[in-house]
Amino acid sequence: MPHALDPTKSLHTWSLFRTMGRFVAPGSAPSGVLTENPSTDGLDLLELPAQLAAHGFASAQLCHFYLPRTEASYLAEVRDAFRAAGVDLECFLVDDGDVTHPERGEQQQRWLSGWIEIAEQLGAPRVRVPAGDQPPTQETLALSARRLRALAAAHPGLRLLTENWKSLLVDAATTRDLLDRLEGEVGLLIDTGNWTGEDKYEQIAAVAGGAECSQVKARETSPGVLDAEDLTRALTVLRDVGYAGRISYVYAGTDDDEWGRLEQIHEIARTVTG
Secondary structure (H helix, E strand, O other): OOOOOOOOOEEEHHHHOOOOOOOEOOOOOOOOOOOOEOOOOOOOHHHHHHHHHHOOOOEEEEEHHHOOOOOHHHHHHHHHHHHHHOOEEEEEEOOOOOOOOOOOHHHHHHHHHHHHHHHHHHOOOEEEOOOOOOOOOHHHHHHHHHHHHHHHHHOOOOEEEEEOOOOOOOOHHHHHHHHHHHOOOOEEEEEOOOOOOOOHHHHHHHHHOOOOEEEEEEOEEEOOEEOHHHHHHHHHHHHHOOOOOOOEEEEOOOOOOHHHHHHHHHHHHHHHHO
16 A cells, blocks of 8 residues: 655665765676776765765665775774764665576675675675576576575574566566565565666566665666656655655766765655655
């Protein structure tokens, strides 16, 4: 049933990729989808929580590749910076890894497990990992379910989520198939921008009601012009299917003023969230 969406002002920190100096930590992107970039020109991660608070954000999903170091003392500093700023680390996002890879899937499972341990040290209550980056078949879906369930069992101290994302979860039917195989041991983060096509809102509606977190993506109709219609329709779908989690904004446009664009997204979202 439709209900009011969570009003917490939240974001996915990919939205600040330029603000963070396009930083991608060495060793954090084995697939090559992201180019490693140890630049120190952007906002320091330890300063990010205070900046989030200054811009009115009370919740954030943190990308794993923003961590320049992973030793326990540094992770404690990051955790403390979020707590001191009063910003909730809603979910830690591991943006690489493929547990369904035919040769390296088992190794990728171990790699993801290491990042889940980092999420635990950060005090994140949830961690999102990819379900797989191979085409959906009965075999790849079964393999994904088995390895995701193993990861969840190995880390019972937090909630493991996956996302309607990459080559495996190409539509609502395959996503629901995987969720059925997971039997509640792993949850769903819904990204409204990962599926395209004329029926994308129906596809989102088919799985979003049971999602635990979201990423609501704002793209552009032309450089510098947000697609307000798409953003509004996506939010309306989440509201109407009874999605009960937070609305985490994702700015996926071209403007270097990411804070300004996020504020514009927030103003559009308020027409739906109230």
